[in-house]
Amino acid sequence: MRFDGISPAAREQACAALARRAQMAGPAPVVRFLDCGTRMVRLICHSAAFLRHVERQMTCALREDAPGFDATLVIWQERSVAEAALAVVRVLDGTSYRRLRVGRLTGLAGAEAVQVFDEELLRHWPLLDIQPGDGSLSAFAPERDTYYYAVEDLDPEEFIKRGHIFVQLLFRICNVPGSSLAHGAVVGLNGAGVLLCAFGYRGKSTLSVHALLDGFEYVSDDYLILGRKEDGTERDILRAWPVYSVIALSPHAYQAMYDGFRGKFLSNNARKDKYMFNIACYHEQFRRGYPVRLCMFPNICDCVEPSIEPGSRERALEELAFSTLNNTGNPRDAVTIGKLYEFVRDLPFYRFDLSRNIARNTRCLREFMEQLSAI
Template sequence: MERVDSVHIPENKECGQPKTFMKRTHIKATKAQMQSYFAWLEGKTKGFPSFKIRFGHHVLELSFPTQELYEEYKISLKYVYMDSDAAANGAIRFWNTALDDVLPPGVGEGANVIEYEGEAGFIRANRYGRWFGAYDMTTHIQYVCFDGRDLREYSPTWHPFRREFHYFAQNNGYLYLHSAAVGVDGRGVLLSANGGNGKSTTALSALTENMDYVSDDYLIMDTKTRRVYPLYSCGILNSDSLNMLPGLKEHVIGEVPNRPGRSIIDLLPYWEQFADGMEVCALVCPRVIKGEEVKDPKIVPDEHKRGKMQMAVSSARQNGENQIKGSNFVYRVFDCVKEIPSYELILSKDTKKNADALKKLIKGELKDV
């Protein structure tokens, strides 16, 4: 076992706050050491209540330390929930205990950030965040532990487990993307835009206009086939967008904590429009022209590839890749979607017209793009 200790001094530009010294420990472990440790972790989490979900063409098991958490997180994963005995291709185990009770003996003494890795997997822990995560590369089982924290503080119940789903995705031939997707007859478009530019509104308005639906915010893409698959059965809209789609108001099941005016919507009443998978024929970047009344939506080529860049960078922020030194995630996203045509959709206030424009693009009925 090779151990390297270092002191990391994060940049702090806020006036009046001293720099924080964060001691980091990086340990290289043998395959045997990692496998022995993962076997011990599996024993610690055995017997927790669990359920399985469809993850593209894989099966993923999720287990929780309490029945309450099991029930709460199942709500947003109802569409991909599996009531079967199908063998899982991997698992995510969540539980709550002191970090020192789960770290290998002697690891992380005096350190705030611990990285312990080898050929068989890795462990990452952060004492400031009171968080521990481990990934077994052989079994594709993840272990996520919180020291005195509620899991709901770390992962929202409406679009949960972004980082954990990302780890499973990248090790099983998928990309976990911050993107929406809607379509017609098995073919569709990715919708990607910075916040406030109508990505979720466009996706959910398409759903209300009887288009096929995969996601309003997050999905997974098969890197070989470029097919996209759903994960979540809840959507999020701000109050202005919800007023534009009043039919969704009766399906609101809660508010996003600490985000006034953002509603959580149960989309299962639209179950029949959910697509189990969808071929992607284009990437569309919705855009709101502020201060201008747009009567009819317009689709134009995205010559600067803004949509692809926004999707890649935003996905890296959401799944934690932007915090990993030397990550090639953004490059891998670009490489996967480089052959997909890219467009901008100038949105109008008429959500039906916006959906109709997407339908024409998907069907190849637009002659001027």
């Protein structure tokens, strides 16, 4: 069920209905803050179980307090997303509400999704999206820069099927001029970072996590914030910030790193092809506002020895932009594609042909970065 052209007053009433459901979900809320580098998010949590997921996945970004905030995110465990849909539709359209209500009472209607769009305020995404079949809901009140997010099932194995927590919401919150959440990895040496641009299953997580174990400076293996933020000495430098303390490794990669790896197991991601770990034990190697000096796109091949050569700017940009949008939003989002292009267009680009030997790949990257530092 789609609604367009809803008045601001009706949208506010719909969000107020969700806020009331959040307040009924548990005791007095816990307030925390998510430091996303370019944006600070106030987190209002009405569920202790939900907060535990946030603590495990976003350990490096979670703060007890902050001097201010840019947006608010309200989260709770929803008892019934279908009932939440009815409560919202009752506010938005009484006729539709009566039809849905009668259908539910007579057993003729299944759980119907409810979406509210206003492309003048938010292109590509609904302002409100309630999915009873998925057991989740999200909403955005633009007048107050407040976001709402709830799920029914907080069982760890079920919850983690959704992937990294808040990815799509953080993409919206951080997608402001000069900033964006991106799908990529950043590691580096001596204050010089390399942005690994790649779709999934291209080896960027394995490479970046093994580099972390080898003493590299680290931002992320999967999702991060990219932005330009001036400081007292360097202006207009592309920088990267971590938001997650979780990584995903294939069983093969985990076995290869087993002896030296200290991360805490979280889940097999309910797919059997990836293991998820919390790596808060490595926080001393995490870097915030880390300068990005070059881009690479990894390419898994059957070579005996890995190699790094000048690469295609177009391919790296394509993999960065479309892997980001495929995971966070609409692949036709030309504004974000253009922003990511502006971020990295002046950086040198390289192709990194990865061998099947993880240690050799990391050694190759170290030697390459050390040579660059010496120039």
